[in-house]
Amino acid sequence: MKLALLTSEPEYIESIARTENLALVISNIPSAKIKFICASLNIPLKVIPHQSFINRIAHDSAIKSELDKISPDLIMAAGYNRLIVSQELLEQYKNKLINLHLSYLPDFPGAFPHEEAFNSKAKISGFTFHLIDKGIDTGRILFQQKINISDCKSKEEVKNRLRNASLDALHEFLKLEISSVINN
Numbered sequence: 001m002k003l004a005l006l007t008s009e010p011e012y013i014e015s016i017a018r019t020e021n022l023a024l025v026i027s028n029i030p031s032a033k034i035k036f037i038c039a040s041l042n043i044p045l046k047v048i049p050h051q052s053f054i055n056r057i058a059h060d061s062a063i064k065s066e067l068d069k070i071s072p073d074l075i076m077a078a079g080y081n082r083l084i085v086s087q088e089l090l091e092q093y094k095n096k097l098i099n100l101h102l103s104y105l106p107d108f109p110g111a112f113p114h115e116e117a118f119n120s121k122a123k124i125s126g127f128t129f130h131l132i133d134k135g136i137d138t139g140r141i142l143f144q145q146k147i148n149i150s151d152c153k154s155k156e157e158v159k160n161r162l163r164n165a166s167l168d169a170l171h172e173f174l175k176l177e178i179s180s181v182i183n184n
Contacts (some may be wrong), residue, residue: 003100009079060086097132109137114159127166
């Protein structure tokens with residue numbers, strides 16, 4: 001399986017690369033840590049800073065151009081926090097774009113769901129793998145898991161607990177025959 005990863009967080013690259021061959025990492029953040037990890041693991045990296053583009057459509061077009069070069073079987077967005085709005089990108093990679101969202105949807109859609117969970121004093125949150133569509137975390141849910149966060153003392157602790165649990169599940173999720181999961 002040819003896997004591309006959209007991320008702004010180096011933890012996802014390190015974890016996924018332990019069990020999967022990443023054909024490409026695309027990041028919108030020019031992080032020295034991301035560059036170092038990709039270089040040390042010999043993973044192709046394309047940094048496409050969103051601030052360099054006039055709008056989201058132009059940014060998405062640059063992402064699509066890089067994806068088109070490798071024709072990935074699956075594109076995972078994890079720790080990315082950018083809404084994909086280009087209908088062309090969404091259509092071309094329909095059923096291949098999967099988001100790892102750190103909440104048990106439909107609770108806390110959008111950016112920074114761990115902060116919303118903490119601020120609302122939620123005792124349970126979770127994570128969700130879902131197809132990316134034109135909405136904000138509205139795509140078809142492929143897998144979810146609830147996680148107890150009742151003892152978390154900070155937003156960061158909530159995020160770390162949800163991210164660690166989701167990374168464990170991500171490895172299992174990627175082992176599945178993805179086409180059967182998506183086509184059901």
